[in-house]
Amino acid sequence: MTGTRPRKALVIGAGPVGALTALSLHRRGWEVELWESRDDPRGVDAAPSNLRSINLAISSRGLEALRSVDPSLAEQFQNEAIPMKGRMIHHVDGKQESQIYDPINEQCINSIGRPLLNQRLVESLPEEIKIRFNTKLSRVDLNHKYAYGSSADDKNVVPGEEHDDGEIASTGAGLSSGSKKGKNKEKEDSKSTSFDLIVGCDGSWSKVRTSMMRMERIDFSQSFIPHAYIELHMPADPTKPGGYAIDKNHLHIWPRHSFMLIGLPNKDGSFTLTLFLPFSSLAALTTREAASRFFLENFPSAVQIVGEKMLLDDFENNPRGNLVTINVTPSAWSSHALLLGDASHSMVPFYGQGLNCGLEDVRVLNSVLEKHKVPSTTSLEVGETDPQLELALKAYSIERQADLKAICELALQNYTEMRSHVLSPLHHFRRFLDSF
Template sequence: MKTASIVGAGLVGSLWAVYLTKAGYKVQLFERRPDIRKAEISAGKSINLALSTRGWKALDTVGVGDAVREIAIPMSGRIMHDLESNLTYQPYGKEGQAIYSVSRGGVNARMMDIAEATGQAEIFYNEKCVGTDLENGIVFLENSETGKKWEVKSDVVFASDGAFSAVRYNAMQKLDRFNYSQNYIEDGYREILLPANEDGSYKLDKNALHIWPRGRFMLIALPNEDGSFTCTLFMPFNGPNSFKTLTSKEAVDNFFQSTFPDFYTMMPNIADAWEDHPLSSLAIVRCYPWTHGKTALMGDAAHATVPFYGQGMNCGFEDCSVMWELMQKHNEDWPKVFEEYQQLRKPDGDGVQDLSLHNYYVMRDYVGDPKFLLQKKIEAHFSEKHPEKWLPLYSQVTFSHIRYSEAWKTGQKQDAIMKNVMAQFEDIENVWNSEAVENAILAELN
């Protein structure tokens, strides 16, 4: 029987296991943590995530989309909360389009259940990968409870062990001519659980992603199935408005009361809950090559990114659907599959990282800038009139299968066009929806 090892049974590893069982592999997954279905999911990683079109395709291709739909909450737009507690709604896409809030643990557990139910996948917990023989497909393991060391050899090895991948660190980074970079951004994040009302109902509209944009920092909230919201505060580690200034209960209380007044009304005990989740950092990790010998990196292990486009998991899931297509194309001739996989996917890994960083700057520096908002208004107006000529960047990334690298290029081109057009009209604020502006965009496009 064909055999495969997967290091890391997180979101990508557990989905990829389902794919491999479908192809007839005997799959062994090695996971550093205990079984999340029995233990509390470890804190510090986002509790829920936004799943969008690319993720759904990868789930549906292997027939597990419906199992996730059962636990997915549609969010058709974002609701912005200003300082005076006024709400503004912005749809994410066209009528009927939405992104979906899903529980990290929920999706992970379902993928594990489905993989195991095939009878072809076995998950080993508390097994930390401590080394890899990339050429020969050998994974070296150490049990965190017993200390026992052992090794497993298989036909092919997949490393989906996350941003700080042990396979990458212990083996790939030791290779000659292996490129690697790791960059932390200035901001970190802390999660806060906004509980449900006493009767179990939601405190906020559940079919939206809520944002409290405050210039250099922001709070967001995504709904959970039990009526609660998982909220995340993104802000710099240092500086005037930073985590460094929120070190006492009093400071946290004052900060929320003055900065997020409507949130504070819903959660006046915020200062007591402040330490429930750790302060975590955010980094972009780039590397290449992604494969060597019998081993390939997938998901965050290959292309960890910052979460400002909500695409990390979606991109990792897309790795699975792409790898699957290449398996069919090359009849499981792994050297050929791996070579095409890394050549095809590396630009898209870079693309999703560029897009995520770009959105970080947009949210940080431009979201309140009237000129930027006007540009987005003109783009939306033009796109409505000429949908075949202009798909807004957000829709390209979130609601299409256009390659991330293409979307990034098109987005930059669109931005340059808009800057040129806006510079042509002194009174652009008054003529933004005029035929003259429309024609100027058409001329630039041609």
């Protein structure tokens, strides 16, 4: 080929990490195409009462990453999020105990609804980025840099069953609902495109990763913890200021040693609650009566605020999610493919850093591309290996490796901390002394 052309990135997955990756590469002058198997989230009311919402705690790590791509994004999220300055421990007898994270510098983490965060990131993407929603990557020819995708046939897809997010399919929903599986039908490979670099931001069950693992000796590990997570909802209380039934500037924890309930505030006065409970204990809660006894015995204050019916309805109907740790090394192959976010490093949510780390991947990638002076244009044919980009991706993978492994381990350690150690006042005192 004579002359140059923009480098083309195909980003798979328009979750938070994929959307930020697409924006970041576009800002570097790359041509960017983005495939997402779900619907377009823009224009959907992302209020917590309308969507099943994983709340996220966004920390300075994530905010700095957003700032590195577009300072106005970080500012926007800070305005839309609710600062949580500490934990509020809810004891069984109803006593509440505030444990401030950083009494000296007053640092905090920020609660934001995941759908809202995702929606805002997708909304920030300029028109020049070609976004294909309802397009699911089905296979990649990494040698020839060609990707094939299929479109969901809307008429044959059962809502909530069409995605590879691994939350629902393996575990099913609560006490009474039956399986809805088996109705998916897809048009095979109706979409295809070439790329210079495919970036797998397609989450824990990444298809890009599977393709890379066929090309290279990639170390891969995956381990589940015994706990499931189930989302519940605490509605706003119109009689309380701002509708908040419990303090809005805390991450609320009902720690019960081998299990726990947590609550993160939403802007509308409601809280998103998440119950973490071993699958083995869940197996014993097969009737509404057993579930009622469980909640009244262990979380009487939450039952009182939410109301027994609403709590049990959510418990019965909401899906049981798996919690997995995934490590992948290296996270890049040649100059052709790269994994970011959960596709590269899933971690249990107890350190609140999964997404923050995924956003940080984008910041680090940007700085590595900068350092290696990878231009936004290329004169190579599609399919040719690009030594300069290959070197940069290798450097990225090496730079991230130790940090990602460490944070996955910290997340696992915090699993015991949150549900058990926080109950010990001595432990908290020690942490307080450590902060000096």
